[in-house]
Amino acid sequence: SRDYLDTLIEGMMDTLIVVGPDGIIRTANQAVCRLLGYTRNELIGHPVSKILKADEWTHDGAELVDLIEGKRVGERIRHYKGKDNTLVPVLFGASAVKDADGAIRHIVCTGRDISERMRAEEALRESEEQYRDLLEYSRVMLYTHDLEGRILSVNSFAAEQLGYNTGEFLRMNIRDLIVPDRRAEFDTYLAEIETEGTSRGLILVQTAKGEKRLWEYNNTLRTEGVPRPIVRGMAYDMSDQKRQEKEREKLIQELQKALSEVRKLSGMLPICASCKKIRDDTGYWQQVEAYIQDHSEAEFSHSICPECAKKLYPEYYDVMYPEERGSRNAERGTGEEEEDK
Numbered sequence: 001s002r003d004y005l006d007t008l009i010e011g012m013m014d015t016l017i018v019v020g021p022d023g024i025i026r027t028a029n030q031a032v033c034r035l036l037g038y039t040r041n042e043l044i045g046h047p048v049s050k051i052l053k054a055d056e057w058t059h060d061g062a063e064l065v066d067l068i069e070g071k072r073v074g075e076r077i078r079h080y081k082g083k084d085n086t087l088v089p090v091l092f093g094a095s096a097v098k099d100a101d102g103a104i105r106h107i108v109c110t111g112r113d114i115s116e117r118m119r120a121e122e123a124l125r126e127s128e129e130q131y132r133d134l135l136e137y138s139r140v141m142l143y144t145h146d147l148e149g150r151i152l153s154v155n156s157f158a159a160e161q162l163g164y165n166t167g168e169f170l171r172m173n174i175r176d177l178i179v180p181d182r183r184a185e186f187d188t189y190l191a192e193i194e195t196e197g198t199s200r201g202l203i204l205v206q207t208a209k210g211e212k213r214l215w216e217y218n219n220t221l222r223t224e225g226v227p228r229p230i231v232r233g234m235a236y237d238m239s240d241q242k243r244q245e246k247e248r249e250k251l252i253q254e255l256q257k258a259l260s261e262v263r264k265l266s267g268m269l270p271i272c273a274s275c276k277k278i279r280d281d282t283g284y285w286q287q288v289e290a291y292i293q294d295h296s297e298a299e300f301s302h303s304i305c306p307e308c309a310k311k312l313y314p315e316y317y318d319v320m321y322p323e324e325r326g327s328r329n330a331e332r333g334t335g336e337e338e339e340d341k
Contacts, residue, residue, distance in 0.1 A: 015080070015090065015111040019048045021104050035113055037083035048109070053079040053087060080111060089118050141215070141235040147194055149174040149186065152230060161237060163208030177205045179212060193231055197221045202238070213239045 009016055009029045018027035028043040036051055043051070056078050078092035090111035097106040141158035145151050150173050159169040162177065175186045182204050193199040200218040207213060217235040269291075270279040277285040280294075289300040310317045 013112075015109075015113070017043075017048065017051075017109045017111075019107045019109060021107075023047050023049065025050075026106065032080075032111075035082070035088060036080055042083075051080050051082075053081055077114065078111070089114050141233075141237070143233045143235075144230050145174050145233065147190060147229055147231070149190065158235070161207075161213070162205065179204045179206050193219060193221050194229070203235075213237055214242055 012029055012031055015032040016029045020026050025043050025046055025048055028040055033040055075093040079087040080090055091114050092111045094107055094109045096104045099105050143154040143158055151170055154169045156166055159166045175183055189199055198220050203215050203217055205213050205215055215235040216238045219231050219233040221229055221231055223229045276288055278288055278291040279285050292298050306321050309320050
């Protein structure tokens with residue numbers, strides 16, 4: 001029966017150490033040696049504190065008897081200390097073996113290596129923190145609701161966009177967020193998401209202050225792994241973009257209208273070197289002002305330049321251009337000016 005018991009102990013996946021009332025290791029199975037890098041001879045006969053992380057115990061680890069008698073050693077997470085001082089998390093438990101008089105003869109300590117579990121839990125915590133960070137600080141509205149429209153979860157950005165806090169938002173129904181004259185469309189949406197499993201489009205919502213906002217949503221239905229179907233929603237606020245698009249379209253229309261009213265001359269124009277007439281596309285020679293009026297929005301008012309006035313109407317020149325006479329007299333001097341008078 002002793003051989004049978006030793007076979008069971010050696011075949012255990014969990015570590016097993018038997019410690020005497022003096023805190024000295026009496027027995028250690030192969031699982032302990034594999035886990036901590038010791039041979040059995042390096043453990044048997046040594047204090048159990050050799051493999052225990054001291055600051056996790058009330059005493060130095062050798063006085064497990066006191067802990068057992070005080071019933072303070074149950075199954076809990078503790079750390080074994082490996083030969084290379086690496087700390088190994090284990091699910092530790094201890095129980096006492098007593099003689100007929102009730103005195104403790106041995107303390108049986110068991111430990112299950114939970115390193116992989118701890119790593120998985122840490123990875124899960126990091127993943128949850130990243131997800132929570134992404135959810136809370138995303139500039140996209142994220143939410144879930146049931147097939148009656150009751151809001152089940154929402155990120156803070158979505159609530160803030162509509163002027164609510166998260167607690168208020170979770171007491172609402174999606175239908176309550178839609179502008180009153182468009183709420184009938186919500187029943188159509190629910191029927192589509194339940195039948196097709198997906199729905200996307202535009203929805204006109206209103207903030208707590210009554211301001212209208214245009215959301216573009218893309219929602220999917222989840223039915224697996226949940227007690228009741230839920231809708232996962234993602235929405236973008238398109239209000240500013242749509243307003244900018246309308247303003248841009250209006251500007252484009254105004255520019256197109258302005259361009260349609262603008263006529264311009266371009267290219268090389270054949271012009272007579274003598275009379276200055278311009279030949280049009282049909283070969284007809286037109287006066288410059290007639291051609292320009294036909295091909296642009298310009299209009300002409302006729303007058304006579306000083307040179308032509310002097311040449312054609314010398315007797316009226318001084319009357320037509322008195323400023324020219326004044327400047328000429330200033331050049332010739334005051335005496336000559338009086339003479340001219």
